Amino acid sequence: MAIAVRTLCEFAARLGSLEHSYTPSPTAIEGMAGHKKIQGRRGPDYQAEYLLTGDCLGITLRGRADGYEAKGYQAKGYQEYSEQTLTPLLEEIKTHRGEISRLGEGQRQLHWAQLKVYGALLCARDQLAQVRLRLLYYDIGKDLETPLEETWEHAELESFLHDLCTRYQDWHQQEQAHRVKRDQSLISLAFPFADFRTHQRHLSETVYKAISRAQSLQLEAPTGIGKTLGVAYPALMAMPRRGLDRLFMLSARTTGRQLMLDSLSKLKGPDDGLLPVRILELTARDKACLHTDLACHGESCPLASGFFDKLPKARQAAANRYWLDQTSINEIAAEHQLCPYYLAQEMARWSDVVVGDVNHYFDQQALLFGLSQQNEWRSVPLIDEAHNLIERARGMYSAALNQAQFSAAAKAAPASLKKTFTALQRAWKRLISAHELADSVAVKVGAEPQNHQLSTVPTELNGALQRLIGEITEHFSEFSPTPELQAVLFDSLAFLKLAEQFGEHSLCTLEVRTWTAGSKPRQSASLALQNLIPADFLAPRFAHAEAAILFSATLSPARYYHDLLGLPDSTCGQTIASPFSAQQLQLNVLNVSTRFKDRARSLPAISQRIAAHYQAKAGNYLVYLSSFAYLKQLQDYFQNQHPSLPCIAQTSGMSEAERLAFIERFRNGRGLVGFAVLGGAFSEGIDLPGDDLVGVFIATLGLPPFDDYHQQLAQRLAARFGSDQSYAYTYLYPGLRKVIQAAGRLIRTPDDTGVIELMDDRFNSPDIQRLLPTWWTENAHSQAMRSI
Numbered sequence: 001m002a003i004a005v006r007t008l009c010e011f012a013a014r015l016g017s018l019e020h021s022y023t024p025s026p027t028a029i030e031g032m033a034g035h036k037k038i039q040g041r042r043g044p045d046y047q048a049e050y051l052l053t054g055d056c057l058g059i060t061l062r063g064r065a066d067g068y069e070a071k072g073y074q075a076k077g078y079q080e081y082s083e084q085t086l087t088p089l090l091e092e093i094k095t096h097r098g099e100i101s102r103l104g105e106g107q108r109q110l111h112w113a114q115l116k117v118y119g120a121l122l123c124a125r126d127q128l129a130q131v132r133l134r135l136l137y138y139d140i141g142k143d144l145e146t147p148l149e150e151t152w153e154h155a156e157l158e159s160f161l162h163d164l165c166t167r168y169q170d171w172h173q174q175e176q177a178h179r180v181k182r183d184q185s186l187i188s189l190a191f192p193f194a195d196f197r198t199h200q201r202h203l204s205e206t207v208y209k210a211i212s213r214a215q216s217l218q219l220e221a222p223t224g225i226g227k228t229l230g231v232a233y234p235a236l237m238a239m240p241r242r243g244l245d246r247l248f249m250l251s252a253r254t255t256g257r258q259l260m261l262d263s264l265s266k267l268k269g270p271d272d273g274l275l276p277v278r279i280l281e282l283t284a285r286d287k288a289c290l291h292t293d294l295a296c297h298g299e300s301c302p303l304a305s306g307f308f309d310k311l312p313k314a315r316q317a318a319a320n321r322y323w324l325d326q327t328s329i330n331e332i333a334a335e336h337q338l339c340p341y342y343l344a345q346e347m348a349r350w351s352d353v354v355v356g357d358v359n360h361y362f363d364q365q366a367l368l369f370g371l372s373q374q375n376e377w378r379s380v381p382l383i384d385e386a387h388n389l390i391e392r393a394r395g396m397y398s399a400a401l402n403q404a405q406f407s408a409a410a411k412a413a414p415a416s417l418k419k420t421f422t423a424l425q426r427a428w429k430r431l432i433s434a435h436e437l438a439d440s441v442a443v444k445v446g447a448e449p450q451n452h453q454l455s456t457v458p459t460e461l462n463g464a465l466q467r468l469i470g471e472i473t474e475h476f477s478e479f480s481p482t483p484e485l486q487a488v489l490f491d492s493l494a495f496l497k498l499a500e501q502f503g504e505h506s507l508c509t510l511e512v513r514t515w516t517a518g519s520k521p522r523q524s525a526s527l528a529l530q531n532l533i534p535a536d537f538l539a540p541r542f543a544h545a546e547a548a549i550l551f552s553a554t555l556s557p558a559r560y561y562h563d564l565l566g567l568p569d570s571t572c573g574q575t576i577a578s579p580f581s582a583q584q585l586q587l588n589v590l591n592v593s594t595r596f597k598d599r600a601r602s603l604p605a606i607s608q609r610i611a612a613h614y615q616a617k618a619g620n621y622l623v624y625l626s627s628f629a630y631l632k633q634l635q636d637y638f639q640n641q642h643p644s645l646p647c648i649a650q651t652s653g654m655s656e657a658e659r660l661a662f663i664e665r666f667r668n669g670r671g672l673v674g675f676a677v678l679g680g681a682f683s684e685g686i687d688l689p690g691d692d693l694v695g696v697f698i699a700t701l702g703l704p705p706f707d708d709y710h711q712q713l714a715q716r717l718a719a720r721f722g723s724d725q726s727y728a729y730t731y732l733y734p735g736l737r738k739v740i741q742a743a744g745r746l747i748r749t750p751d752d753t754g755v756i757e758l759m760d761d762r763f764n765s766p767d768i769q770r771l772l773p774t775w776w777t778e779n780a781h782s783q784a785m786r787s788i
Contacts, residue, residue, distance in 0.1 A: 005063030012167040013113035017298020019104030034095040054121040067091035120157035183240035192266040198579035208234035220555040221576035229263040245377040252388035282356035288341035303339040386550035393534035400528040409484040427464040505533040535566030578775035619694035626700035649675040684741040689748035699759040702735030
């Protein structure tokens with residue numbers, strides 16, 4: 001078990017408190033660019049990314065120093081050495097922004113520890129008496145180098161490394177023993193039930209073969225087949241056989257994460273005992289944090305104070321438990337009086353299976369992807385409800401700045417920041433003026449907001465934003481953060497990070513609104529970066545994985561998801577047959593138009609069909625509409641026509657408790673007509689088997705609106721994937737995916753029956769019907785859709 005030098009130091013060299021402050025760190029791209037800039041200034045004998053390996057106390061270490069110079073190259077401006085006294089040099093470069101004095105002592109110690117371990121490995125390998133170590137802090141904003149240079153004797157470095165490895169040795173041996181025990185148990189892992197569900201064995205065999213071949217898989221399998229367990233079981237079995245280090249079970253929904261934990265809890269170890277696999281649940285910071293009003297710093301939060309001093313005992317307690325869901329993490333954190341969020345982040349380094357949100361592997365600062373790179377893990381992400389990843393990833397790689405938000409923050413800002421906010425407002429005005437003149441747009445007071453599509457990200461705001469970031473950061477080093485300032489700080493950082501990566505995969509949009517205040521015209525703008533093609537950001541994540549398993553009930557057509565997600569060319573696709581039969585289903589198409597201009601005329605026909613089914617069989621029904629406005633129209637009409645029928649409707653912005661209450665009405669009662677928005681909280685991820693739901697009506701094709709954004713999206717997709725795919729990729733496939741997901745709420749088990757009524761004449765099109773699940777119409781009697 002070789003470990004990264006950084007991992008050793010993060011385990012054994014960290015002491016004291018958490019020191020997470022509001023110091024803006026460079027992006028990964030900025031950091032790499034900064035490293036290359038410094039390395040490019042060195043001499044011809046300077047070797048960048050220099051690999052060093054070695055052993056200490058039976059621990060194999062591996063890492064790359066940022067730079068190595070065998071002749072002890074002297075950069076211009078550093079202390080000069082004579083040729084006779086030059087000794088080899090190792091350099092570690094740390095990029096930063098802002099005053100270096102804000103860097104905590106714990107961080108400095110960690111940086112020096114990493115460099116000293118490299119020095120020890122070099123001295124041992126080359127039998128050197130001493131080595132020069134240079135820790136270089138590089139401010140990328142100011143192009144300023146701050147070198148800290150020391151010469152160390154081999155004996156001193158050897159002693160330092162020995163101390164670190166002594167602290168790590170017991171844990172290392174424990175982890176080796178755990179790995180052996182884990183793999184032995186997984187070799188003989190038994191399926192938790194007497195038999196597989198219908199087609200579930202085929203699903204599991206497909207997953208096992210894909211992982212065994214190190215091949216990513218797009219797996220479409222119907223609801224009710226037991227997908228989550230059917231995927232987790234073979235993936236666990238493959239771990240010892242393929243030498244896998246980690247499985248990441250990821251979902252786009254909280255409900256999906258709980259389903260994963262429920263499935264894993266069914267798997268047992270030897271003699272029906274606890275499976276000796278460390279399983280961790282990761283939760284969002286705002287849900288795990290117990291002191292959301294305090295900074296993550298020892299001087300502010302009691303659970304951050306002395307965190308690393310208390311961590312060893314808490315870490316050992318967590319390692320002994322195996323099952324580390326949020327409840328277990330909270331219990332251990334409370335017992336040892338440290339932060340539960342950062343305890344879970346620490347245990348992500350030492351857990352075999354991590355259950356979390358898709359952003360934990362796919363977003364810009366993803367913890368699991370970062371650890372996989374650092375430790376060179378052979379990992380497999382298992383992505384449930386993978387059809388959601390396209391839109392989730394677009395959100396991860398989009399950002400916006402709103403001038404009005406900065407104006408509101410300025411009013412609440414302390415006097416020390418007023419000038420900086422004023423300078424930023426002047427920058428906003430320059431931005432508006434420059435692009436209105438460039439586009440020759442005459443903006444009229446009270447007119448609709450003007451939208452400008454920009455080919456590049458404008459730079460008018462950059463200097464003012466950088467200044468604001470620095471001064472807010474400085475302010476937060478002395479005073480508690482306020483929500484308004486914190487929001488503009490985070491938004492500014494996110495925007496600038498994405499601006500560096502702007503390309504054809506994204507849109508840059510400037511929106512300008514004009515109104516009057518008194519007799520004077522006023523203007524306000526927003527600047528947005530909207531990701532259109534997430535593949536460019538996600539492809540490196542998939543390429544790094546040993547394999548990735550994407551599974552959902554709706555992953556057709558496979559090429560659409562392959563292209564938009566950036567999956568490897570070797571990815572295979574598999575559709576698992578449904579255990580359900582068309583005989584369980586009454587499938588109708590209502591010949592009515594639900595297009596925007598026809599919605600008012602559609603209300604009588606739709607209302608009559610719902611009432612007719614209810615009168616034929618009183619039970620629970622769900623009606624899905626394209627928008628809240630259309631929902632309200634139909635609900636009002638239906639209740640006016642059928643006042644005796646009990647109704648319930650989804651409303652915009654429902655809380656989690658309100659959503660739960662909505663679903664419980666269906667589970668605990670009968671004879672209810674519910675109205676919901678297609679693509680919303682109630683159209684996927686909910687389970688209403690048996691009599692909980694007897695019918696679904698879908699009064700829309702689900703197509704996104706034909707607005708400026710989707711027209712731009714269509715153009716970009718046409719340029720990338722061909723004009724023949726543009727309409728389908730932009731409108732048709734996303735719309736029908738929502739239709740199929742909503743209809744999937746009905747038939748959840750082989751015993752369920754019910755009606756699905758597709759209320760739009762476009763469903764009669766053969767091109768549309770070819771994209772619907774085949775089991776809806778295929779059976780021994782070749783039942784087809786009935787058009788009404």
